[in-house]
Amino acid sequence: MKEKHSRENAEKHDKSAEKKNAPAAEKKIDEAAESAQNPAAPAENSAEASETAEAPAGKESADAGSPAARVEELEKKLAEAEKQRLLALAEMDNQRKRFSKELEALRYRVTQDTLFPFLQVMDHFSMAVKAAEAPGANADAILKGMEMISNEFDHAFTDLGVEKIDAAGKPFDPNFHEAVAEEPSDTVPAGVVIRQWSMGCKMGSRLLKPAMVVVSSGPAAPEEEKGKDDGENK
Secondary structure, rough: OOOHHHHHHHHHHHHHHHHHHHHHHHHHHHHHHHHHHHHOOOHHHHHHHHHHHHHHHHHHHHHHHHHHHHHHHHHHHHHHHHHHHHHHHHHHHHHHHHHHHHHHHHHHHHHHHHHHHHHHHHHHHHHHHHHOOOOOOOOOOHHHHHHHHHHHHHHHHHHOOOOEEOOOOOOOOOOEEEEEEEOOOOOOOOEEEEEEEEEEEEEEEEEOOOOOOEOOOOOOHHHHHHHHHHHHHO
16 A cells, blocks of 8 residues: 555656646757757857957958058157158268368467477577668578578478479479579570579479579570670670
């Protein structure tokens, strides 16, 4: 009797559990059937998700290629180019100022080096002038002092690389001589310098000052000699 009652209770419990699980099972069956009928649904959902993710990137790319973005980029490049231009102008101005200072310093050094050899010559020349002005000045002593000053001038020119041009007795050279007169001469051939009026100077092959000279035109013509004789006879 007890066993029969126990079997009845078990059957009731199983039926109750089947009733409770029936809706869940039916739901799973329906979902499986719907998935079988629409296999592209998951792919569509994946595509929608991908499109949603790619949408911001595409928007950013479109914004980067827009006219406003291009204008902004060009304005940045223009500002950078203007900055570089101003820096270059400032650097050029600084270089110009430095070059001007260096050139001025070079001119000062050249002037100093040029004048220095003549400072002592000037002192000795001033002393010679005072000695000549003194009462009872000795002419021989003054002459000797002037010769010493002339030698000092020669040394000063040599230190500067300046060479004097001695043209007397040499063929006339228009590169270094300047003829101020022409005279006949029986002893000096034509085209040769008879005498030099003023000194010339050169530095290397570069002329600083031409020598002023008188050039021989050769022996005097017979007519000129006859005219001279007639003038002397008169």
